[in-house]
Every structure is written in C-alpha cells, then in structure tokens.
Amino acid sequence: MDSTITLTVDGERRELTVDTRTTLLDALRDRLGVYAPKKGCDHGQCGSCTVLMEDRRVLACLSLAVAHDGARVTTAAGLGDGDELHPVAGAFLDEDAFQCGYCTPGQICSAVGMLSEVASGWLSHVTEDPEGPVEATDAEIRERMSGNLCRCGAYPHIVAAIRRAAP
Amino acid sequence: MNPFTYARPGGAGEAVEAVTADPGACFLAGGTNLVDHLKLGVASPTALVDVRGAVDDTIEESPDGGVRIGAGVTNSDLAAHPVIRRSYPVLSSALLAGASGQLRNMATTGGNLLQRTRCVYFQDVTTPCNKREPGSGCSALEGHGRDNAVLGTSEQCVATHPSDMAVGLLVLDAVVVVLGPSGERRVPLADLHRLPGAEPERDTVLERGELITAVELPAPLAEGRGAYRKVRDRASYAFALVSVAALVHVRGDRITEARIALGGVAHAPWRARRTEAALEGRPLTEAGLRVAAEAELARARPGKDNAFKVPLAVNTCTAVLRDLTGVGS
Numbered sequence: 366m367d368s369t370i371t372l373t374v375d376g377e378r379r380e381l382t383v384d385t386r387t388t389l390l391d392a393l394r395d396r397l398g399v400y401a402p403k404k405g406c407d408h409g410q411c412g413s414c415t416v417l418m419e420d421r422r423v424l425a426c427l428s429l430a431v432a433h434d435g436a437r438v439t440t441a442a443g444l445g446d447g448d449e450l451h452p453v454a455g456a457f458l459d460e461d462a463f464q465c466g467y468c469t470p471g472q473i474c475s476a477v478g479m480l481s482e483v484a485s486g487w488l489s490h491v492t493e494d495p496e497g498p499v500e501a502t503d504a505e506i507r508e509r510m511s512g513n514l515c516r517c518g519a520y521p522h523i524v525a526a527i528r529r530a531a532p
Numbered sequence: 533m534n535p536f537t538y539a540r541p542g543g544a545g546e547a548v549e550a551v552t553a554d555p556g557a558c559f560l561a562g563g564t565n566l567v568d569h570l571k572l573g574v575a576s577p578t579a580l581v582d583v584r585g586a587v588d589d590t591i592e593e594s595p596d597g598g599v600r601i602g603a604g605v606t607n608s609d610l611a612a613h614p615v616i617r618r619s620y621p622v623l624s625s626a627l628l629a630g631a632s633g634q635l636r637n638m639a640t641t642g643g644n645l646l647q648r649t650r651c652v653y654f655q656d657v658t659t660p661c662n663k664r665e666p667g668s669g670c671s672a673l674e675g676h677g678r679d680n681a682v683l684g685t686s687e688q689c690v691a692t693h694p695s696d697m698a699v700g701l702l703v704l705d706a707v708v709v710v711l712g713p714s715g716e717r718r719v720p721l722a723d724l725h726r727l728p729g730a731e732p733e734r735d736t737v738l739e740r741g742e743l744i745t746a747v748e749l750p751a752p753l754a755e756g757r758g759a760y761r762k763v764r765d766r767a768s769y770a771f772a773l774v775s776v777a778a779l780v781h782v783r784g785d786r787i788t789e790a791r792i793a794l795g796g797v798a799h800a801p802w803r804a805r806r807t808e809a810a811l812e813g814r815p816l817t818e819a820g821l822r823v824a825a826e827a828e829l830a831r832a833r834p835g836k837d838n839a840f841k842v843p844l845a846v847n848t849c850t851a852v853l854r855d856l857t858g859v860g861s
Contacts, residue, residue, distance in 0.1 A: 366537055385538045385580070388567070408568050412634060421608075421637045427567045428638070431538045432560065432582050479633055487612045490628045490768065495617065511768035512632020 370434035374399055375443025383430045390414045390425035393440065401442035401470040405514070412513035415471035415478075416440050422478025441470030444477060453477050453530040462526035464517035472513045476527045479509045484532070501531035533570050540582040544711050544745050547586040550579070552713045552741030559583050559743060561604065561643035564635050569648070573657045574664060587642065587745050591615065597751030603642030603709075603744045607631070607697065610641060620749060622758035622777055626700025629762040632769050642744035645698055645708065645724065648735060649691035649799075650771055652676055662688045663732040677837030679771070682845075683798040685833060689732030692796055693725055694771050699795035700760055702803055703779045704749050712742035721747070725800030732799070753789065756781045757856045762795070763848055772796035774845045776852045780811075787811045787857065794828070797845055804828040807849065818850075818860040825849035 369382045374397060381396050390407075393399040393416070405413035407426045414425040417439040425438075444451035450458070453476050463469045483501050491508040492499060499505070506527045507520075515523065536556075541547045551557045556578030560566055569575035588602025591613050599615055610616055611627035631639065639647075653659045653671035660669035672680055672690050680690040698721065706721040724736050738744075758779040764770040775795035781788045790811040792804040810824035825846045832842045854860050 366535055368538060385536055386533045386570070407571065409564060409635065412632065415634055422634045423638050424564075424634045427564050427635075429538070429560075429563060429567060429580075432540075432563065432584075475634065478637075482608075482633065485612070487608065488617070488624065488628060490625075495621065495624075508768050509633055512634050 368431045368434075370431060372397075372430070372433065372435075373437040375438075375440055385429070385431045387430045388426055389416070389428040389430045389433055389438070392430035393425060393438070399440055399442065401440040402474075403467055403470060405468065405471075410514075411468070411471075412475055413468045413471040415474045415513065417474055417478055420478070420481065422475050439474070441473045444473065451477065453480070453527070456526040456530035457523075460522045460526035460529060461519075462522040463515075463519050468513060468515045468517075472510070472515065472523055475510060475513045476523075476530065479506075480527070480531055482509070501528060503528065506531075533573075534576045534578065536570075536577055537579045538582065539579065540584075541586050544583070544586050544743055547581050547583050548711050548713060548741050548743050550581045551743070554579050555740075557581055561587075561640040562606070562638040563643075564631075564639045565643070565647040569655075572655055574648075574655060583642075583743060584640070587743070589640075594748070599749045601641050601747045601749070603640060603746055605641045607636040607639045607641070607644060608633070610697075611636065619752040620700075620704055620758075622703060622760050622779055623697070623700040623749075625758075625760035626696045626775075626777060629760060629772075629775070630696035641697070641747055644695055645721075645744060645747075646736065646738075647695060650694045651679065651691040654691060663691055663728070666731070666733045673835065677835045679773070679796075680835050680838050681798045682832040682834045682838060682841045683794075683802055683829075684727040684800070685798075686728045686730065686732065688730060689728035689799065690835060691728065691732065691799055693735075693798065693800050695801065696760070696762060696772065696775060696795060698725070698801040699775055699777045699793045701747065701749075702793040702801045703758065703777045703791040704752075705791070707748045707750075708744055709746040709748060710738060710742050711745045712739060716745075718748070721801075722803055728799045735799075753779055753781055753791075756789070759852050759856055761848055761852050763844060774841055774848050776845070776849045778849070778852045778856055780853070780856050782816070782857055785816050786813060787816060788813070792828075792849065792853075794845055794849070797832075797841060804849070806830075811853070816857055816859045818854060821853040821857070821859060822846065822850045825853070
C-alpha cells in the first residue's frame with residue numbers, strides 16, 4: 366500500500382511515494398540514492414545504518430519511512446559544510462579510524478549524536494559520578510558507541526578519533 | 533513482509549478504536565522490536581496504528597509526590613530527565629544498561645514494557661515455538677538454552693522477558709495506566725506480565741485493543757538507596773543473563789524495607805518477595821544477605837544449559853545488597 370511522504374534529507378526536501386513496508390534505510394538508499402547509510406545486519410544490531418533524525422541518532426533500518434513523514438534526516442554525507450568536512454569526519458581521517466570503511470558513515474553519525482548527548486549532560490551506564498560533569502572519556506566513548514560494530518576491529522582508532530573531535 | 537495499512541491517529545481513544553475494530557491491526561510505537569518482527573515474519577499485521585503522537589510524551593510530577601510518565605516518552609529522555617535522575621536513579625540506571633544509544637532514542641516507555649522475548653526460537657519462524665505458534669512445541673527446551681528462564685517456567689515455554697527498564701520500575705512499585713475499549717484502568721506493573729503457563733503466547737494481561745498510555749510512580753522511598761546491576765556476556769549492548777534492581781531503607785543495623793527485582797531469569801520481570809521477606813527487620817550480616825538471596829532462587833528449575841544462572845543471581849543479588857548496606861566492607 367502506497368503512501369506519499371516528504372523527507373528533508375541532508376538539507377534537501379524530497380517527496381516520494383513509498384510502500385508502507387519500506388524502511389527509512391531502503392527509502393534513502395534505493396529510492397533517493399543517498400548511499401551514506403549502510404545496510405549491515407538490517408535488524409538493529411550493527412549500527413551501520415545510523416542517521417540523525419531531528420539531530421538525534423537513530424537506526425534507519427528499524428524505522429518505517431511512512432512513520433517519519435516530514436522528518437529532517439541527516440546522513441554522514443550531509444554533515445559537512447560544502448567541501449569542509451565535519452570535525453568528527455576529519456578526526457576519523459586523522460586517526461585512521463577505519464579499515465574497510467563500511468561501518469564508518471554509521472560510526473560518524475553515531476559519534477556526532479553521542480557527543481551532543483554528552484554535551485547535554487546525559488549519563489551513561491559507565492558514568493561514575495552522576496553529580497559530576499559528563500565528559501567523553503575513553504570508557505564513556507566505548508560504552509556510548511557500543512551500538513556500532515566494526516568487523517575490521519578499528520575500535521582503538523575510532524575511540525581516538527572521537528576523543529580528538531570531542532570539545 | 534505482508535502488506536499493511538498505516539494510520540497515525542491524533543488521540544489515544546481513536547488509536548484504541550482502530551485496533552479494537554480490526555483483528556489484523558496492532559499498535560506501533562518506536563518500532564525497534566515490531567519492525568524487526570515484521571521483517572522476520574514473527575508478526576504479520578495487516579494494519580499498523582502508530583501511537584506516537586496519540587499518547588503523551590511528557591513527564592509530570594504529581595501532587596502526591598510521584599511522577600507520571602507518558603507512554604510515548606523515549607527511553608533516553610526518561611533516563612536523562614532531572615526528576616528521574618534525582619528521585620528514581622534506579623530507573624535511570626536500568627534504562628542506561630539496556631540497548632544502545634540509537635535504540636534508546638527510538639524506544640518508548642510503553643513499547644519497552646511490551647517488547648517480546650529475544651528467545652532465538654521465538655524469532656526464528658522455521659522452528660517450533662509455543663509463544664509464536666501455540667501448540668507447535670518449545671525448541672528451547674532441548675536446544676540452545678543458555679538464555680532461558682529459571683524461575684516460573686512451564687513445560688510450554690522457558691523464554692525470558694528482555695526489559696531492563698521493567699526490572700527497575702518493578703522495585704519502584706510502578707502502576708501502568710491502560711486505555712481500552714471499555715475505558716481506563718490501572719494495572720500494577722507487578723501484575724502486567726504473565727508467567728507462561730499453558731498460554732505462553734500471552735505476554736501480558738492486556739486485552740485486545742488495550743493501549744498503555746502512561747506509567748505512574750508513587751513518591752520515592754524516603755532515604756532509600758537503590759542500584760541496578762546487570763550481568764551479560766559482553767560489557768555493553770547485550771541482554772541480561774541476570775540483572776538485579778534493589779531499593780533498600782536501612783535504619784541502624786537493620787533493613788526496614790527492601791524491594792528487590794530480578795531480570796533475565798523469568799518470563800516476567802521478577803519481584804523477589806522471598807528475599808525481601810528474609811531481609812526486612814533482620815540484623816544485617818553478610819551471611820544473612822546471601823541466605824536472603826538464596827531464598828528466592830530456591831525455587832529455580834534450570835534446564836541443561838542455564839544452571840549457572842542460579843548462583844549468578846544469588847551472587848549478584850548478594851553483591852548489590854552488600855554495596856547498598858555497606859555490610860562486609
């Protein structure tokens with residue numbers, strides 16, 4: 366059953382007609398040609414489809430496109446400013462934070478969302494002092510990025526990149 | 533995936549009517565469990581009724597000193613809310629022990645309670661499962677049994693309830709507000725989830741068309757100390773093998789009130805009433821804490837692969853109580 370929806374993807378307003386069964390991930394990739402979010406497990410277990418929806422990190426593979434009519438979606442491809450890389454993307458290059466690169470767009474979107482959660486003072490499972498300031502320590506980064514798997518095992522460099530990009 | 537219609541009603545009453553009127557319809561909230569089930573074939577509704585926008589997504593302090601949590605509040609907003617962090621830190625801790633940052637941003641309070649077991653056979657439609665297909669048999673009894681329940685199981689089903697949040701809510705004496713075709717009712721969280729018995733396909737006592745609209749917490753236990761500890765196969769982003777939520781009030785050398793709940797061990801979040809009874813009013817000793825934890829697990833009936841959960845639950849419960857009371861330190 367078809368439904369016509371509007372999405373603002375990486376700053377561009379796009380109208381499309383989708384079958385109600387279409388996930389946001391499939392709508393982005395197969396219908397709109399936005400290939401930054403990747404299909405890894407397609408079951409919400411790997412994080413490679415992570416995008417920002419209204420600036421919050423979510424999994425595009427477990428979102429039905431029809432349920433997000435009108436949403437503002439930012440993928441890793443839309444994070445930079447023109448030719449200027451987003452600081453998190455730049456830090457991933459500087460720290461060599463990937464090998465094959467497949468999980469990287471999801472890692473970068475997740476890191477951007479995570480750093481804004483830290484800036485908002487959100488606690489995590491490993492925060493030792495709930496009353497104290499919340500900072501992007503290595504332990505916090507590992508815990509908060511646990512929803513993004515990297516089968517190449519680039520984790521030490523991913524942590525280093527996020528630490529570098531953290532304010 | 534079977535075709536389905538999609539509707540987004542503006543109010544809870546309208547949503548309840550839509551699902552009540554159509555046997556093929558079901559509610560959709562954050563979608564983190566249901567959308568996966570659509571893909572796996574575990575669920576095949578012909579109509580989805582999206583309740584985000586139909587149910588409240590705010591947290592309000594109530595006149596009696598408690599809190600009312602709209603069913604649409606996301607797990608991350610709930611964990612980060614200043615009132616929850618200050619007055620109900622065991623709930624924040626339980627939420628933050630669950631899932632991943634992305635999933636907590638999507639998952640809702642109502643949906644978290646109604647998520648279904650992650651038993652591998654329930655999620656694999658090629659295998660028999662009494663919960664998914666009543667009468668087909670239970671593959672978990674003789675199959676991969678590491679994650680199975682040890683308390684309150686039946687011959688029909690040994691699945692566990694996967695929620696961390698629910699275990700935290702259970703020690704807070706949370707009450708679930710439900711809107712149904714015949715009006716509103718309140719169900720204590722302790723009564724919401726069923727044990728499998730002969731009807732493992734029914735996870736909760738909710739009737740068809742009933743929608744969780746809010747969760748109410750009574751005023752926090754004065755001077756109570758709480759903690760949530762989760763034991764799992766990896767440090768993060770995994771379901772509990774065993775988890776313990778505890779809230780205790782200590783006066784002098786005695787626990788005057790104890791509320792303990794266990795996760796990962798049963799078809800429902802499990803209130804450890806026998807442990808509570810063994811603690812309350814007794815002098816605090818390290819041996820006493822362990823005996824109290826053992827009192828609950830004495831009824832455990834593990835299978836071939838999960839006997840480790842019994843000492844794991846006892847040890848975890850004892851350790852949490854030791855930390856909260858300072859006994860043995």
